[in-house]
Amino acid sequence: MMVETKLSMTQQDVRSYSDRNGEPEWFKELRLYALGRAETAPMPEVDKTKLNKWNFTQFTDFSVASPAYSSLNELPEKVKALVDLENAKKNLYIQHNQTRAYLSLSEGAKAKGVILTDIFTAVKEHPDLVKKYFMTDAVKVDEHRLTALHAALVNGGTFLYLPKNVVLEEPVQAIYVHDHETAPLFNHVLVVADENSTVTYVENYISTNDNAKGIVNIVTEVIAEANAKIEYGAVDALAEGVTTYVNRRGYAGRDAQIEWALGMMNDGNTISDNTTNLMGDGSVSHSKTVVVSCGKQIQNYTTRIAHFGKNTESFILKHGVVKDASTMIFNGIGKIEHGASKSDAEQESRVLMLSEKARGDANPMLLIDEDDVMAGHAASVGRVDPVQLYYLMSRGITRSEAERLIIHGFLAPVVTQLPIESVKKQLTEVIERKVR
Template identity: 60%
Template sequence: MATDVNEFVINADEVIARAKERGESELLISKKQEALDKIESLEMPKPDKTKLNRWDFFTAAQPVTDSSVYGSLEELPEAVRNLLDIEHTKNIYVQHNNTPAYLQVSDELLDKGVIIENIIEASANHPELVEKYFMTDGVRVDEHKLAAFHTAMLNGGLFVYVPKNVQIEDPVQMVVLHDDEKASLFNHVLIVADEGSELTYVENYLSGVDKSEEQVNIVSEVIAKDNAKVKYGAVDFLAEGFTGYINRRGVTGRDADIDWALGLMNDSHVIYDNTTYLIGDNSQSDLKIVVVGRGEQKMNFTSQIIHYGKDTNGHILKHGVMKDAASSIFNGVGLIKHGATRSDAQQESRVLMLSEKARGDANPILLIDEDDVTAGHAASVGRVDPIQLFYLMSRGISQKEAERLVIHGFLDPVVRALPIESVKNQLREVIEMKVLSK
């Protein structure tokens, strides 16, 4: 039975001792100590319409486990190689459970001052740079209990820094292979795109086990400074049994762009938070999310774009398919702060339910504290359109194939937004498998 969060206990001395044994930097250890000092007084997050008191986020969290490392692309497991566009992706980081397993960065980027390192090494090698952005503007250590727990237990992730006016043409890709059922993932991804820089980043979470009873507590922070552009793509496909908290945040400077394309395919109970703060004038963010739920999954998705700067644009598109007894809650928030004149907040949330027991809830929310703005929303929850099915079946297509085509068409706007062809293909295969499996 899951432990009530109010009964949470953590051995702070043991956490710090482990960090020192692993040779973690003074910066990380001090952050972990800060989190441990505050965690007991912090509350849990409160996602709308989801009670977390029976979700076990804490008790099974295991120490870091050692896994394989690889000396070349050819040595990587086939499941990982299938996600890589070998010809075009020159900048690759692979994490095997909690172990930094492989890193490849082109000489061209290194010569330009680009930093791509696992987060633990980066905190030691570039402490002033990491400290400036790590859990400051995106996610705070003391935001709530799960953010503090993430900081205390951090055991993997990636740091990417792109210097001023450097434009990276080839994507940076991270693949996390989880195939140890005793390994919990507390990954932190910190991306800093300095002024005038451009970056495409894609990450994949992939399971090699059928079930796990551990924790996933992932935080990503994307800082796009003035006139920077970041495209962030992800496909999450972790096994059943995890309890998950996944938080991806963005912060924009003046004239900056952050675009998200997220395929959230995990088979576990998960709460998601994706928030972008449009701080700089004329900045923008486009968020696309696709979800397929099955079994008895419970998922809560909170997507927010918060406008602070003038002439900012934020668009949210979320499409989900629920089958079996899966349930999802889509909370979309477009918040325009006072002073964010001429801003535009738009959102669309749509859920298809494929069975009688499946549940979907779409809650569009617009919070406007300024007069001269544009805002709108659309939301729908329902079943596959019988008119679409009739049209396809009238052309000689079977009902099963017609439903398949309708679902792919429903989800395709997000799939097409992913910037790496091999990752697009992976997401399409995952959608096919999850939708058509019994």
């Protein structure tokens, strides 16, 4: 039986929501156009996963008000554990469901013209910048039903902008708390590094309420202009009752660099699309992802890096652990377009199986339309190496503890990449909980 595809929001609902937010006319018109496209656009095509029984459109209580935090002492313990307290008074954004709950930006960043704010304030106070980048180059409104639905119903998110020639030494941290039991979250994150600028951005999606349910539709656009560098880290740890669609998309100009370090630890069903388009000559992107899948959850992760400019470089690394009766699909796509000569596309996908009933697939793909290039891939699906187990157990370590150590080592390539110690610790703890 297919899930009802009729949308929960009408044109009048969207107009009313936009008016209450005080949004400019251009943004309201974009919402209405997107809603019309969402009614007819097809669902995204996801290799080896059928989405016809997944609910992405039906929900109640679309708009909810959640309390803000006057100080960090008011944070829930789960959230407080994520905060880099030494950096908290510098660059920190916290969102509670759909409400901006806490915001801090260092005086040095302000003096350099850095903008960090919620997406709705950005739309009103920085309309020219937002209009230039919002769902224009990285993610298109009408790609499919889920991007159109997102554009129509966006109800949370962040805008981070670095002007030209700005190097921000301290990382920017964003925490998105989803603990509502009915309301959806359509969260939009827009990170723009103008020419010759550098920034590190790290985000967490977390459910402080294990009973949190519903839909989370995330679209992230990461724009690195010429010679800019963006390091983007994320840990997703949403509750079992949350169905998640996440689309993280990068757009790199000439000699720009986008680095991804993604810890995908949701307990519910998840569809993820991480795509980077290397548009400028000499641009680079490395994408590292770790996933732990357990219970009966279904997870599908597609990582795609497309080379358009000459002398571009990409590397995709994906390590996943599958246990219980869960399903994990890894799709890795390296695409070199005609004219992108001297480019190099490499990828590696590894899946570690911990149960007879678990299913793990690693599907590497290279799509090459140019002769003068380099490309390669490696993929494996298997169980814990018995030689490694034997070596550890011969040192007096129990089998379960030996497996635990091997798993942590297997996932370390991404965990070690996260630049904020509290976030790194959280990812390690989530991995520990899920593998046990």
